Amino acid sequence: MKKILDIAVIGSGLAALNFADTYTNKGKKINLISFENKDLINSKNKNELKFLPSQMKGKSINVKNFFSANSFELQKGCKVLGSLEFGGLSNYWGLQMDNYFNKSQKISSKTLKAIENHLIKLLNKFQLIGSYVKKNKILYKNDFHIPDQLNSLTLGKKNNYFNCEKPILGFFSQKNFKGNLNHINEEKNKLNSLNFLKKINKNKRINILNLYVKKILKNKKKIELVCVDRNNNEKRLKVKKLVLAAGTISTTKLIADYLNFQSEIKVKHHPRLFSIFFSKKAIKSKMKFTPSILQIIRKSNQDYFSADLRPGNKMITNSIEEFYPFIKPFKPIINYLNHRIIFSNILLDSKDSDIYMKKINNKFRIYSKKFIMKKILKKKNKKIYKFLLSKKIVYPFYYTHFPGPGADYHYFGTIPFNTEKRLSVDDNCKLKGSSNIYVVDSSIFEFKKNKYPLGIVMANARRMGSILSKIKT
Numbered sequence: 001m002k003k004i005l006d007i008a009v010i011g012s013g014l015a016a017l018n019f020a021d022t023y024t025n026k027g028k029k030i031n032l033i034s035f036e037n038k039d040l041i042n043s044k045n046k047n048e049l050k051f052l053p054s055q056m057k058g059k060s061i062n063v064k065n066f067f068s069a070n071s072f073e074l075q076k077g078c079k080v081l082g083s084l085e086f087g088g089l090s091n092y093w094g095l096q097m098d099n100y101f102n103k104s105q106k107i108s109s110k111t112l113k114a115i116e117n118h119l120i121k122l123l124n125k126f127q128l129i130g131s132y133v134k135k136n137k138i139l140y141k142n143d144f145h146i147p148d149q150l151n152s153l154t155l156g157k158k159n160n161y162f163n164c165e166k167p168i169l170g171f172f173s174q175k176n177f178k179g180n181l182n183h184i185n186e187e188k189n190k191l192n193s194l195n196f197l198k199k200i201n202k203n204k205r206i207n208i209l210n211l212y213v214k215k216i217l218k219n220k221k222k223i224e225l226v227c228v229d230r231n232n233n234e235k236r237l238k239v240k241k242l243v244l245a246a247g248t249i250s251t252t253k254l255i256a257d258y259l260n261f262q263s264e265i266k267v268k269h270h271p272r273l274f275s276i277f278f279s280k281k282a283i284k285s286k287m288k289f290t291p292s293i294l295q296i297i298r299k300s301n302q303d304y305f306s307a308d309l310r311p312g313n314k315m316i317t318n319s320i321e322e323f324y325p326f327i328k329p330f331k332p333i334i335n336y337l338n339h340r341i342i343f344s345n346i347l348l349d350s351k352d353s354d355i356y357m358k359k360i361n362n363k364f365r366i367y368s369k370k371f372i373m374k375k376i377l378k379k380k381n382k383k384i385y386k387f388l389l390s391k392k393i394v395y396p397f398y399y400t401h402f403p404g405p406g407a408d409y410h411y412f413g414t415i416p417f418n419t420e421k422r423l424s425v426d427d428n429c430k431l432k433g434s435s436n437i438y439v440v441d442s443s444i445f446e447f448k449k450n451k452y453p454l455g456i457v458m459a460n461a462r463r464m465g466s467i468l469s470k471i472k473t
C-alpha cells in the first residue's frame, strides 16, 4: 500500500457522479471506484436471469457480479437487484423524477432548503425536461406536452382524493425543445451515467479506479478499503475521506460489515404492481421507451400510494410477451394496439415495505417475510382504475401483473438521518461515530410521498460534493 488518497467515492451511478460534479467544481480532483469486467466473477454460470426488467436484457452478468462480489444471498421469490458496472442501476432507470420534495426525514429546514436549491441548480445546469412549481411559484420551467385526454386530469376541478402531477423527465433538453417528447433524441439525451460523465468530466478531474470494494476497515485515523481488481487480485487503498454511493443495498452491506452490525436491517421500498389500461383515444408516441408523463398521487398523510401513466411502447409489449409467452400469436394485434395502451406502475407508500437484510455466516441474506403486498396493490389499482374510468379516459377493463417484492428497484431508508440507531447519519451525511465516512445515496432517505426519488438523491449528492470540497483534508 503506497499512496494515501484524499478522497474516494464508491460507485459511479448518478449519486456518485453528481457528488463528483460539485466536488470538482473549483479544481479539486476525485477518485471514483467502479468495477468493469464481464468475465471475472461467476463466469461459469452463463444462464440469463429471468427476473430482470426489459431495460436490463442481456445484463445478467453484471447482476450476478453484484450478488457475488457483495456476498449476497437472495431468498427465492425476492426480486431485489443491483448491477456491478459503470453507472449501476442508474443506466436503466425509468426516466421520471418527482418534482417536489416532501419532508419525511429528520433534517433541519436549512438542510431541506439546501437540497431543494441544489435540485433547482441541477435542473438549470442540465436543462432537464419538466417544471418545478412550489405553492404556485415557478422555480424552473421547461414543460412538455401530454396527450389531450390526460390533460383533463391536471386541469379543472380539484379532486379531494387524488393529486395529478407531471414529473421531471430524465432527458437533457436539446436546443429548440418545444415540449414535444417525440422530438427527443433518446440515446443522446438520456440522463444516464455515461452521458452525464461526458458533460461533467471535460477537465478530467474525475479519476475512475477499476476495482470493487469487498470491505471497509478502520486504520487509525484513515480508512482502508479492501478491493479486488480486474485480475482478481486483492488491492488495498488508504483514504482520508470515504463517500459511499454504491446504491442502498451495497452501501448498507459495506457499512453494516464495517460496524459489525449483526441485527436485521429493514430496507424501505415502494412495492409495485404493473397495470395496463386501455385508452379510449389513441396516444401517438414515437419513443422507443416512454417515461411516465403523469402521476396520480393519493392525498393522504397515512397512505401515499400512487400510479404513473406511460404511453405504450415496443419495449413494454415485448416484455408482456416475455412474461406470458402464450400471447405470442396475438402479438401483431398487441403491437397495433400499442397506441391505446396506458402502462402504469402502482407504487405503495414505504410503510408497506417487506425487504430485510441480515448477516448470516459471512453472507448477507436478503429476504421478505409477509409476501402480502399483491393483495394491497390490487386494491389500490382498483381505485386508480375507477378514477380513470370516471374521467372517461379508459375502457372498462385492465390487466395487472405483480413482479414480486423488490422489483420496484427503489431501495432506501437503511441509514436514516439523525436517529438514535447506530446506522444513522447527521445532516451532513456523516456516519454516526465516524469522522470521515459519508453516505450520499438513497440509504439515508425516507421516501414516502416521493415515488421517483432519483432527483432528490442527485440534489443531495450535489449538496454534499459542494460541502466536502470546502473542507481541508
Ligand SMILES: Cc1cc2nc3c(=O)[nH]c(=O)nc-3n(C[C@H](O)[C@H](O)[C@H](O)COP(=O)(O)OP(=O)(O)OC[C@H]3O[C@@H](n4cnc5c(N)ncnc54)[C@H](O)[C@@H]3O)c2cc1C
Pocket (backbone or CB within 6 Å): 010, 011, 012, 013, 014, 015, 016, 033, 034, 035, 053, 055, 069, 070, 082, 083, 084, 085, 086, 087, 088, 089, 090, 091, 092, 093, 094, 095, 096, 097, 098, 211, 212, 213, 214, 245, 246, 247, 248, 250, 408, 409, 410, 441, 442, 451, 452, 453, 454, 455, 457
Ligand atoms: C428498471 C429501473 C427503473 C427505475 N426507474 C426509476 C425512475 O423512473 N425514477 C427514479 O427516481 N428511480 C428509478 N429507478 C431507481 C434508480 O435507478 C436508482 O434510484 C438509482 O440508480 C440510484 O443511483 P445510485 O447512484 O445511488 O446507485 P446505482 O445506480 O445503483 O449505482 C451504484 C454504483 O455502485 C457500484 N457498486 C456497487 N457495489 C459496489 C462495490 N462493492 N464496489 C464498488 N462499486 C460498487 C455499482 O457498480 C454502481 O456504479 C429505477 C431502477 C431500475 C432498475
